[in-house]
Amino acid sequence: MYTEQGDPCKVLKLINSDIQSPQEGEVLVSMMAAPINPADINMIQGVYPVRPPLPAVAGNEGVGKVIAIGSGVQRLKTGDWVVPGHSGWGTWRTRALASESELIRVPSDVSMATLATMAVTTCTAFRMLKDFASLKEGDVVMQNGGNSGVGKALIQLAKHSGLQTVNVVRDRPDLDQLVTDLKSLGATHVISDAFLRSRDMKEFMKGLPAPKLACNCVGGKATADLLKYLADQGTMVTYGGMSKQPLFIPAGPLIFKDVNLRGFWMTKWNSIRSQEERQAMWDELCDLTRKGVLEAPKHRLVPLQNFEEAISKSMDSFTNEKQILSMGD
Amino acid sequence: MYTEQGDPCKVLKLINSDIQSPQEGEVLVSMMAAPINPADINMIQGVYPVRPPLPAVAGNEGVGKVIAIGSGVQRLKTGDWVVPGHSGWGTWRTRALASESELIRVPSDVSMATLATMAVTTCTAFRMLKDFASLKEGDVVMQNGGNSGVGKALIQLAKHSGLQTVNVVRDRPDLDQLVTDLKSLGATHVISDAFLRSRDMKEFMKGLPAPKLACNCVGGKATADLLKYLADQGTMVTYGGMSKQPLFIPAGPLIFKDVNLRGFWMTKWNSIRSQEERQAMWDELCDLTRKGVLEAPKHRLVPLQNFEEAISKSMDSFTNEKQILSMGD
Numbered sequence A, B: 001m002y003t004e005q006g007d008p009c010k011v012l013k014l015i016n017s018d019i020q021s022p023q024e025g026e027v028l029v030s031m032m033a034a035p036i037n038p039a040d041i042n043m044i045q046g047v048y049p050v051r052p053p054l055p056a057v058a059g060n061e062g063v064g065k066v067i068a069i070g071s072g073v074q075r076l077k078t079g080d081w082v083v084p085g086h087s088g089w090g091t092w093r094t095r096a097l098a099s100e101s102e103l104i105r106v107p108s109d110v111s112m113a114t115l116a117t118m119a120v121t122t123c124t125a126f127r128m129l130k131d132f133a134s135l136k137e138g139d140v141v142m143q144n145g146g147n148s149g150v151g152k153a154l155i156q157l158a159k160h161s162g163l164q165t166v167n168v169v170r171d172r173p174d175l176d177q178l179v180t181d182l183k184s185l186g187a188t189h190v191i192s193d194a195f196l197r198s199r200d201m202k203e204f205m206k207g208l209p210a211p212k213l214a215c216n217c218v219g220g221k222a223t224a225d226l227l228k229y230l231a232d233q234g235t236m237v238t239y240g241g242m243s244k245q246p247l248f249i250p251a252g253p254l255i256f257k258d259v260n261l262r263g264f265w266m267t268k269w270n271s272i273r274s275q276e277e278r279q280a281m282w283d284e285l286c287d288l289t290r291k292g293v294l295e296a297p298k299h300r301l302v303p304l305q306n307f308e309e310a311i312s313k314s315m316d317s318f319t320n321e322k323q324i325l326s327m328g329d
Helices: A038-045 A112-116 A118-131 A149-160 A175-185 A200-206 A221-227 A251-256 A266-272 A275-290 A304-316 B038-045 B112-116 B118-131 B149-160 B175-185 B200-206 B221-227 B251-256 B266-272 B275-290 B304-316
Strands: A026-035 A063-069 A081-084 A095-099 A103-106 A140-143 A164-169 A189-192 A213-216 A235-238 A247-249 A260-263 A299-303 A322-326 B026-035 B063-069 B081-084 B095-099 B103-106 B140-143 B164-169 B189-192 B213-216 B235-238 B247-249 B260-263 B299-303 B322-326
Touching (some): A026 A081, A038 A304, A063 A112, A081 A112, A081 A118, A112 A118, A118 A149, A118 A213, A149 A164, A149 A175, A149 A213, A164 A175, A189 A200, A213 A221, A221 A235, A221 A247, A247 A251, A251 B235, A251 B260, A260 B251, A299 A304, B026 B081, B026 B112, B038 B304, B063 B112, B081 B112, B081 B118, B103 B275, B112 B118, B118 B149, B118 B213, B118 B275, B140 B149, B149 B164, B149 B175, B149 B213, B164 B175, B189 B200, B213 B221, B221 B235, B221 B247, B247 B251
Parallel strands (some): A140 A213, A164 A189, A213 A235, A299 A322, B140 B164, B164 B189, B235 B260, B299 B322
Antiparallel strands (some): A026 A063, A026 A095, A081 A103, A247 B247, B026 B322, B063 B081
């Protein structure tokens, strides 16, 4: 929990407290696993648009098990696995009392690490592919941050739908290995940002249908680089701003190519959509996971009591390994 | 006409040539008036996305009269007033042979200067108000370049629809006069870009419903200034880039406010819409003009043979006066 916003390593404390029995419409959840995401850190720092009232339990994604139900609970039963249906719920804990309506039921035959990390990254990729362009087999989707959590989920989901992907990643010494890894997930093309800006890029893109959808989590000039290749009347969705720079959008393509620039924020989607729509999305994603379409991200389970180590690791390093707090149930 | 792209003062020549009688499906048009717009200049310079095959007759807007018709012409008759239905048609001439399908019929009881200057500015404002947001009486539309041709058309059309407008103009010594002028056209609020960036702006906007639509012809940081006040799920349409800078779009509002950034180009709209849709737009705009909703822009008629003087004037000065070539018929 944290009682004030600030450096997560300083403000987060492990607190023991009593919890009531579930009242009418409530269920008692035993949390099993919850990852540490950049947005969680930002929320604790107070630099995220959602600020839960303090004191607050941190963490936004995670999976738990219903261990007791109050009267009048209809949809859930003891033993069901659940995930929170919206942000700011507080997943870094062992027990939580929650109103039934706040929870999404998920199957228990899907990997816990997959379920725990699905709410932000996988759902974001899923919605971007579904809601912004009418895509058919063979169409091209271009994205930067191809190696991000969302990027990898998008590669897998796109592959499953017969879409081609052009994935931009930052140049790095082990680029070949990364290209191999992303291609094994289903990426059609993986290119470095150096290649993206090279003369060969134009020629390379001529060999493909123009992308109808581009997904941007970088911002700055990288936005213009995507926009350059976007099809006429295509859509670019921005879901992050890793460069911490405003998007640079040349007026020409925006006006003359009649493209559509959108933003996407999973939290907003969850807050304005119905319980039924959210449940339907989770059902479809769990089904895809069961079919082997979606791999769990590379991760490391850390017991909740060692949260400080996991927090530092997730903040300090450039590792691709996601830190997942494990509640040991 | 011009036979090569370049400085309009150098490459444009007045040419005399013979013209055939109208063949099947064709009409002979006697041009009456055609304005000089920035896009015409850019097209001659070769820096506009539309480049007509050379040699070409310059000019994109204008109004003429049908003086002869070929066989099989159905919609038009001698004496009808017409405007070209698309860009690059070449309006700076006395006579033109055209296929009937290229022309839009306009009424002859509307001011010639209004008709001649409607295709770009008025139609752009009309479409932006119509196609990008569902606006109802009392809603707020915000725009920069409030003193541009499109800006003034938008003010008048918005006023007619009961919409409030917040119009940003560049700071200038005679700001009070400009505010008075734009308010007399129907502007609800006129503010300088200095005020837009001042501390008082936030307080001022609190007194109004958040704008559902913002129209941007400036680009650069001015884009972020509009975006800041745009309503959640609002739309910003960019139709010009006067600052010649890319748009600066902070990722935050784009993502968290779920806004929609679009571009608009009248030329594209004309090229992808049907003859019927274009004719319907013109009918509606001519009707509004007849009702006194739309004033003709401040202008100066210049005989076609003095085109060089009119070109220099339109390129060199910051005057608000539009130069309209008059063919003397």
